[in-house]
Amino acid sequence: MFESINAPNIIFTVINILILLIAMKFFLFKPIHKVIAKRQQLINDSVAEAEAMKASVAEMEREHRESLAGVEEEKAAIIKSARDHAVHERDKIIEEAQEKAQAILNEAKSEAGLRKKEILNQTQSEISEIVVTAVEKLMLQKQAVGADDALYDEFLTKAGDDHDN
């Protein structure tokens, strides 16, 4: 068994293994390591890109929130302004309405006073006419039949009372 040991065969094996090592490094390890490194680089880039995108989204979200908060404030201001305006308008309308009503009332009152005066004047003139007519009639009766002075005085008194009223 041991007589088979010889230096050339050992050297051949060493050379063979070294050749195999070079071949494996060149044909197997190098391409595999290269493709794995490339993939790792791709993954790292993707992760970095995703991180950047995440940061950008967070920034956008923050800006969005800030703008939303601004919109809320703006909305509240608009509502407040609209409410104030509405209250002001309401008060103004009520005031105007009250003024109008007062004016209508005053107008109505003055018209009523005028009307009353007119009616009184009309009544007075009618009474005067009646009195004149009555006097005419009495005069005619007195002339004709003889007038009763007492009756005439009584009538005049009544007519004077009505006029006072």
Added chain:
Amino acid sequence: MGVLQETVFEILHNSENVADMIGEKMAVNEAFHFTIGNMRIAVDDGIFVSWIVIVVLAVLAFCLTRNLKVTNISKRQAAVEFVVTKLEGIFYNTLGEHGKEYVPYLTTVLLFLGLSNIMAVFGFKPPTRDLNVTIALAVMSIVLVQAASIRRHNVFGWIKQFAQPTPVVTVFNILDIFTRPLSLCMRLFGNILGAFVIMGLLEHILPIFLPAVFCLYFDFFDGLLQAYIFTFLTGIYIHEAIEDPEPKEKKVKKKKKKAVAAETAAVEA
């Protein structure tokens, strides 16, 4: 059972035949020879088969690593990447960060031994059944171990390492240079030769069923296990050779202690 008994009896009766058969199995034959000047150089069959192994491995490596893609990889590429990274992973874990440059060598030897040890399945005599091959591998391993140690600790550090952990063991550490490759080479050679002889005997007893069953253990399991043991042990030896020596740490600690003491003295002053 009857057939087996008859065969065993036949073998026992014809012990001379069995001895011849074992002798034939163990013998290293000359594959071919050439002459350089007056020197006749014979190439053993084991060496010749190792060339076949090398060619097969190189061609496989070449064919399997064509058109590698970064994304959308094929099943072939996925399998190759998986096997290579797993094999390398074994040695990365053993050697650590400082020994990563030795990983390709150990992976190559593992592939070479793995295929060499199962060559009997394909009808070849395993190259590792030849002592020349195992001696060469063991010598390479141990040269690599010592080279790694010198590279890491310089020549002075390497020599100093023989007196670690105590100077008493210096002789044993020096002896290790010879016993380690001897054990590596003999373990591999003995296992593969033993398996080859046993498989030969089994084929002689019952050529039909028995070899197929035992081939799983003796050729595949034992062959691959021995390849793993050989490279794993080499990895451990390299790791031992390149790990940081203790005295350095002690020195660093002492230096640190001195620095701390000096600082304390300065503060106190």
